[in-house]
Each structure stands twice: as structure tokens, then as C-alpha cells.
Amino acid sequence: GQQVMQIPQYQHVQEGEDFTTYCNSSTTLSNIQWYKQRPGGHPVFLIQLVKSGEVKKQKRLTFQFGEAKKNSSLHITATQTTDVGTYFCAERNAGGTSYGKLTFGQGTILTVHP
């Protein structure tokens, strides 16, 4: 079935450094959603990208969807300790027999050293 591969698995940064996580698929994605899970918490929705080449920003976070809709990235500028957590990308099936199905990537665990 559809799988999104996410890299890196872990990322350790010094506070103030930038961070990027990547999501890749061998097939065209209907859309990409990004979630953040704080340690001990539950996944929380960040954003959804639908259009080819789409770029969206939320303060220090920049989300991109590739032109071919096969990859996506999340970039955090000048990380802060509050950015600690696991970042997941996920694809939501827009049609077919499994319409509405949301499949997560493996996630990138971000730690930030103050």
C-alpha cells in the first residue's frame, strides 16, 4: 500500500539552529498533512498541503509540497526548546476504496539543546 518515507529519524540541534525533515513517496500523493507530537502527548495537526509546489508558513515553520507531489518538507528556522517533539507527515487518501484513510510516516524526533 501507499507509504511515505520520512527522514531523518532523529535530529539533534543546538537552540537557534535550523531544522528540516523530509517526506518522500514513490507515487503521487493526494495531499500531505503534518503533525507534531510533544513527548508524552498526542499528535496535533499543523497544516495540510494540497497543491503542487505549494508553500505555507506558520511563524518559524515553512512547509513545502514538491512540484511532482511526491515529496514534502518541514523547515524550522532558529529552533527553540519548545520545538522539541516528533514531527510526522501523513497522507490522506482522497478517493478509492480507502477514502479518508490517513497513513503516517515514521516521524522525525527533534531534540533541541539549550
Add this chain to the structure above:
Amino acid sequence: DAGVIQSPRHEVTEMGQEVTLRCKPISGHDYLFWYRQTMMRGLELLIYFNNNVPIDDSGMPEDRFSAKMPNASFSTLKIQPSEPRDSAVYFCASSLWTDGELFFGEGSRLTVL
């Protein structure tokens, strides 16, 4: 709205016992999802429902797992008999639309001894 409500938050049980996890989705949401999270396997989709009907249960590990949604405001995930490898955090989530965001509950942490 109170959000997605799961119970129990924590459960410790012995191998062979029956476990029932409960979920109340956000009112008006048409989709309900059950996920399992472990360090080794990440976030796995077990089953999801649309308008109380199971759409895809291909992620349910085996016959020991079953899920029901008798009405729009309640779902259960049952494991019988439980095994130590079932130890995980089980999340319930709901969604309003086919392509919308998911809202997750706080999760139920299950430990099977």
C-alpha cells in the same frame, strides 16, 4: 467541545485478560480512527470508520483485536486475549471531512504483563 475523549488513560493487565478501550469522538465528526503507537512500529492505523461503518480494518493485527462503533458518539477497541506484545499507546482520532485534519484523544497506555 471537549475534544476526543478516551478511556481508560492507563491500563495494566495480565496476559490473557480482555482489554476494552473506549472512545468518544467530537460531536458531528463522520470519521473515527484507531491507531497504535510503539517505538518500534511508530503510528499504525488499526481501523477506521465512516458514519459508523468500518471502511478499512487491514491494520488490525489479528483475530484477537476487534473494534465496534455502535453509534456516532462511541467506539470500542477490544483485545481478547491480551498479550505482552500488545503493550502500546492506543490513540483514537476523529475527523469532520474525508480530507480534513484529525483530532486525537490523549491516548490509552496499555501494559500487558
